[in-house]
Structures are given as C-alpha cells and as structure tokens.
Amino acid sequence: MKQKTTAVLSAAALVLGVAGTTQAGTLEDVQSQGVLRCVVSTGIAGFAQPDASGVWKGFDIDFCRATAAAVLGDANKIEAVTSTGKTRFTKLNAGEGDVLWRNTTITFSRDVGVKLRFHGVNYYDGQGFMVKKSLGVNSASELDGASVCIQTGTTTELNLADYFSANGMKYEPVTIETNDEARQNYESGRCDVYTTDASGLASTRSALPNPDDHMVLPEIISKEPLGPATRHGDDQWSDIVTWVLNATITAEELGVTMGNVDQMRSSNNPEVLRLLGVDGSQGQELGLSNDWAYQIIKQVGNYGEIFERNIGVDTPLGIARGLNALWTEGGLMYSPPFR
Amino acid sequence: MTKSFNPQSYEPGTHPDLPPPAITTGLIGWIKTNLFSSPLNTALTLISLWFLWQILPSSIHWLFTGAVWSAVDRKECWAMMDAPRDGACWAFIRGSLELFLYGWYPEPERWRVNLTFILFGAAVFGALRENIPGKKYWLMFAAVFPFLAAWLLFGGFGLEPVPTGKLGGILLTLVVAVTGISFSLPLGIALALGRRSRLPVLRAICVIFIEFIRGVPLITLLFVASTMLTYFLPPGSSFDLLMRVLIMVTLFAAAYIAEVVRGGLQGLSSGQYEAADALGLTYWQSHRLIILPQALKISIPGIVNTFIGSYKDSVLVLIIGMMDILGLGRARLNDPDWLGLAPELYIFISLFFFVSCFAMARYSLSLEKKLETGHQS
Numbered sequence: 071m072k073q074k075t076t077a078v079l080s081a082a083a084l085v086l087g088v089a090g091t092t093q094a095g096t097l098e099d100v101q102s103q104g105v106l107r108c109v110v111s112t113g114i115a116g117f118a119q120p121d122a123s124g125v126w127k128g129f130d131i132d133f134c135r136a137t138a139a140a141v142l143g144d145a146n147k148i149e150a151v152t153s154t155g156k157t158r159f160t161k162l163n164a165g166e167g168d169v170l171w172r173n174t175t176i177t178f179s180r181d182v183g184v185k186l187r188f189h190g191v192n193y194y195d196g197q198g199f200m201v202k203k204s205l206g207v208n209s210a211s212e213l214d215g216a217s218v219c220i221q222t223g224t225t226t227e228l229n230l231a232d233y234f235s236a237n238g239m240k241y242e243p244v245t246i247e248t249n250d251e252a253r254q255n256y257e258s259g260r261c262d263v264y265t266t267d268a269s270g271l272a273s274t275r276s277a278l279p280n281p282d283d284h285m286v287l288p289e290i291i292s293k294e295p296l297g298p299a300t301r302h303g304d305d306q307w308s309d310i311v312t313w314v315l316n317a318t319i320t321a322e323e324l325g326v327t328m329g330n331v332d333q334m335r336s337s338n339n340p341e342v343l344r345l346l347g348v349d350g351s352q353g354q355e356l357g358l359s360n361d362w363a364y365q366i367i368k369q370v371g372n373y374g375e376i377f378e379r380n381i382g383v384d385t386p387l388g389i390a391r392g393l394n395a396l397w398t399e400g401g402l403m404y405s406p407p408f409r
Numbered sequence: 410m411t412k413s414f415n416p417q418s419y420e421p422g423t424h425p426d427l428p429p430p431a432i433t434t435g436l437i438g439w440i441k442t443n444l445f446s447s448p449l450n451t452a453l454t455l456i457s458l459w460f461l462w463q464i465l466p467s468s469i470h471w472l473f474t475g476a477v478w479s480a481v482d483r484k485e486c487w488a489m490m491d492a493p494r495d496g497a498c499w500a501f502i503r504g505s506l507e508l509f510l511y512g513w514y515p516e517p518e519r520w521r522v523n524l525t526f527i528l529f530g531a532a533v534f535g536a537l538r539e540n541i542p543g544k545k546y547w548l549m550f551a552a553v554f555p556f557l558a559a560w561l562l563f564g565g566f567g568l569e570p571v572p573t574g575k576l577g578g579i580l581l582t583l584v585v586a587v588t589g590i591s592f593s594l595p596l597g598i599a600l601a602l603g604r605r606s607r608l609p610v611l612r613a614i615c616v617i618f619i620e621f622i623r624g625v626p627l628i629t630l631l632f633v634a635s636t637m638l639t640y641f642l643p644p645g646s647s648f649d650l651l652m653r654v655l656i657m658v659t660l661f662a663a664a665y666i667a668e669v670v671r672g673g674l675q676g677l678s679s680g681q682y683e684a685a686d687a688l689g690l691t692y693w694q695s696h697r698l699i700i701l702p703q704a705l706k707i708s709i710p711g712i713v714n715t716f717i718g719s720y721k722d723s724v725l726v727l728i729i730g731m732m733d734i735l736g737l738g739r740a741r742l743n744d745p746d747w748l749g750l751a752p753e754l755y756i757f758i759s760l761f762f763f764v765s766c767f768a769m770a771r772y773s774l775s776l777e778k779k780l781e782t783g784h785q786s
Contacts, residue, residue, distance in 0.1 A: 113740035114737065124577070130668070151730075154727075157730050250751040253749065276749075
C-alpha cells in the first residue's frame, strides 16, 4: 500500500517532468546550507526519538550525525525532517531532505520503482515472535493453534501466513494497529504471541511490567535489511553516504573508537592511517576534507559504539548484536576495504 | 390590638406560608424526581451506581493516589508503585511538559511564545466580552492579532527569525487551529455571499470551490500540501510546509463555514431583504446592517461546531509527519527510558483538547443566550 502510494506519486511526478530533473550537487547544497537535513521517522524506539528536551536521539539519528560530521565537520549540524512511512520517499525525492536514515527496508520496488539509491545495510532486522515463558514454547514450530497479535496491512501479516502454512500449522489472528495496542493486547492475554520485526519486539518486551517473563523465539522468518537512501542521479553524494556507513564499520573492525581515535592517528596499520586521513587523499576524492572519517569516529563513534549506545544490551531495549555483529564475529557487518 | 391578617403587609420572602413538603424539595426531592421516578429509572440508577462503584475507586487510585509524579525513568517510576502499572506515571508527562508546550522553539526566544499566548488571551477576551470600555479598540486589536502573532512567532523586522520547523507541540496545534479558525470565518462569509450572488461567474467560482473542498477529505488536501505541491512548484523553490498546511486547513474550514452561513442567510425571511431594499440601502449596507447580523446569529451553533471540528482536525497534520501535540507525544512514547506509557500520554492530550473544546462550546451557548431576541424564524 505504501509502495503503491509512492509509486503513484512518483509516476505523477514523472508526468510533470519534474522528478526527471535530477538535483546534482547535493554536497554543495548541504555545505552552503550549513546543515544536513535527514529524513527520519516520527519515532521508533531506539532508532529515532526526541528526548525530554526535544533533542533527537537514536541509532538512525547517530548515522545522520555521522554524515554531518563527515560533510560539515560538525555532527550537531543536523535537521530532522520527520516523516511517516507514507511521506518519507516523496520528501526525499522532492528535495526536502538530503539523505534518508529512517529504518527503511531495502526492497526491489523501492530501489527500482521509487527511484532511490540504497547504500548498504546499517541494521539487519527480521520478523520474529515473542511469547510468555510460562507457555513453555522454545521454538516457533511449536506455535500451532496459537492466537497471534499482528499489525494489519503490513508485510508481517503476509510473512506470518506464509510461515504457518509452510509448516502446516494454524493460528488465530488478533489484528491491531499500533505497537502500543499490541502490547496492551499481549499483556492482557488476548493473544499468546506477538509478531513484528525483532527490533520492535525488543522495545515492546522492554516496556512490559516483567520483561524477564517473556522471550523472543530464535526463529526469524523474514529479511528486513534497513539502510540509508538518497535520490537517483547524484553519484558523488551517493558515494559519500555509502562510505560514511562503511567508515563506521571499518573503524569497529580496526578497533578505532571514540576514545582512542587520536592515538590511532599514529598507528602502524596503513589502513587505519588511510581511514583517518593521515595517509592518502581519500577524503578529497570524495569531495570532503581528508579527516572526514576521523570526525565521524571522534564525534559519533564506530558502528559498535553507535549500536551499543542506542539499542545495545545495556540500553532498555537490550538488543544483542546477532546478525549485526561484524563478519569476523559471526555477523553480517562487512565493509569493503579502504584502499 | 388585634391586627387582621393581611398578606400584603409581609415583606417579599417572609410570608409564613407552609413550605412545600420536604419530600418534593431539596436533595431528597431532587433524587426522588430525577433518579427514582419510575421502576425503569430506579433500575438504571442502581446499575449506574454499581458501575461507578466498580470503576471509580480504581480510577482514582490509578490517576491520583497511586500515581508517581517525579522519577528519572519508567523503571524507577514502576519501582515506586506496589506493582508496575498500578498507578499513572505522570513523571513522564511532567518531564516533557516544556517540550509539549513549545516544541523546538529556541529557549532564549520563548518569551515571544509566552507573550503571544498572553496577547491571544487578551484578544479573545476583548473580542468576546460585551460592556468593556473601548470595545472598538479591543476589536481592532483582535483583528490585528493574527499578524502580530505571526511576527512575534516567526520573527523578522527586528526579531530573530525562527524557522517554522521549530514549532511543535501545543504551540503548533494552536497555530494551526487559530489560523484556520480566524481566517476561515471572513473567507467563509465571503464565499457564502458569493454563492448567493447574482453575478454568474462569481457564483460559479464559489460553488465550484465549496463543492470541491467539501468533496475531498482533509487528509487528502494535507497529502497534496505535503507531497504533491512540491512537484507542481518549480524545482529548487521551497514553499514552507507549515504555510502550505495552514492554507489547506483554512480553505477546508472556510468551505464548511460558507455552507453554515448560507444556511443562516436562507433562514431569514425574504421580508428582511425586501425591507432593506425598500429603505434604499445598497447591497453592502443592507448586508452589514440587516442581513448578516441576523444570519450570523442563527448560524452561531453551526459556526462553533465547525470551529471545534477544525480544531480537532488539526491533529491530522501528524499523518504528514508534523509534530503537533499528538505527533510529538507519540514520538516521545518511543523514548527507550519511558517506553509503555501510552495511557498517560493519551489522557493528558485528551484533557487538553477537552478543556479547550468545552470552553468554546460553553462560550457559544452563552453567546446564543445573550443574542436571543425571542424570535424564532
């Protein structure tokens, strides 16, 4: 449905011949504005939310800040362009935002149909199940006959139907609209199981009176790779966003952190020196200053630090790295080399 | 000296007549006539009492006695209660109150918002109050107020400019609602007069406008404002999102006001129009002096109804990602430190809307009573 709306809107835009005129030179625009406008969500726990004084915080916001640190040298020069699931792509395509960091699943139709450019994955999500421990269920394959709380009109609904029929099981759907409504229904026992993306399950579980009485089952039944997007037609800007993400991952892999980035500038490892701009001119090739990655790590941190600060095990959300661990530690986070 | 009984010699109120039977007056009488007048009413009363007995103690406990008013996060909040969710965690609302009120308005400039709120109160008071010295100047002030408020809030001409994106929370809700309300009334009256005009082109334009706007849901207009308009405008030109939304909200309310006012105009007997013509008044004179004062009086309930409707409709802007009180509140629900406090937030927001809408409704009622001339047309 969302995709359909955006597709219709983009089609209308094409007819008008406006979206066809690409807006090259995003980098110059951002630098002359002096502020980076990120299309972000209107609130997803741990990923983007305003704190009590209105400052936007979260995993996606930190990546926006990292981009600002690379492009403008100051991570605080960001403006959050809040958008709902329905307006996010048009906001980006109409030029109201410079880059989208908004918990957005990369799909074929969005990449091709909506004419976006995706730049890698900053969070591997997937649909999971949460149950009460007292049910004594340890695997999703034991859920035959369960009542399941499910958001209507989403892909989660279709994934659930596929999974249950593929395993020859039956379920009783309890349809709900929002996460809060789901939590209320699950808490009051109207459904035995709540299913949504694993990151959403984590935040729902942490808001329950006794989180330890509930568990997220190990099965993940869908692929939801979330990543940043930009408009078609500005390759330089696309490269910048791609390598901002890669820089945070590479920094973690090389052990460069917020705390030790200054010492690391005199490291013996040539890749660290290239990353931090001590050797070579990779920053200039991107159109940025040579210490762009240094600024990211100094001001925002590496991938692991961003993860742990916003959604990691020590936060109320308590999400384990899982698929989002580095490839060297059994995860999928893998950056091409800085060479 | 015997004095004959003369009722006329008593001062009013001191006549020694027997009072009415106690059973028909006072609390008991009221209860008997209103709550237990028939078996059905008795049953309904008892059911209601039982129902209140069931919900009141636990509601009061949750809302007040068991509630926590200050805590650093939800964990601490719930730890202070007998059991999690045993009471409301108002600390969440208290901590965000300033954000809910001002949004992202820069802190050193917030006096401007406060001043606008005060001037708004003065403008409403001055415009609505009868028997106030210098009524003419109060009305002029109320007419100038929207422009004054725009200058104060958005800056320019000597004040630090504040981008419209910094508005949020209750401030944004009020800006959207008050703009919609104050500009839609004159526009709506003009449209209503245009629709009844004898000039065919003018009439056609007004009819098309009104019917188009009324035929489209507000949410569609908001989507057009937020997404489509940017495609219609030349690339690179940016037209402020808030401004686009304000225009759409105003046009939407104006179309409804126009129909309400047209109802009022049609409610007048044709004798009023003919009398005005017979006096030799021009079109504008007759409308200003005779037609509109009466037509608007009849239309008050409908106009206030439209106002309240458009005030509450203003929360729809959250669907296009604007952070009004509801949008901002829902964003705050995602703070990992305060997850799971949706009931507290929604109670707070409904209280805010209830108080303001109830005040509008009461005012309209008193205005109707005051303008009542005892003539039902």
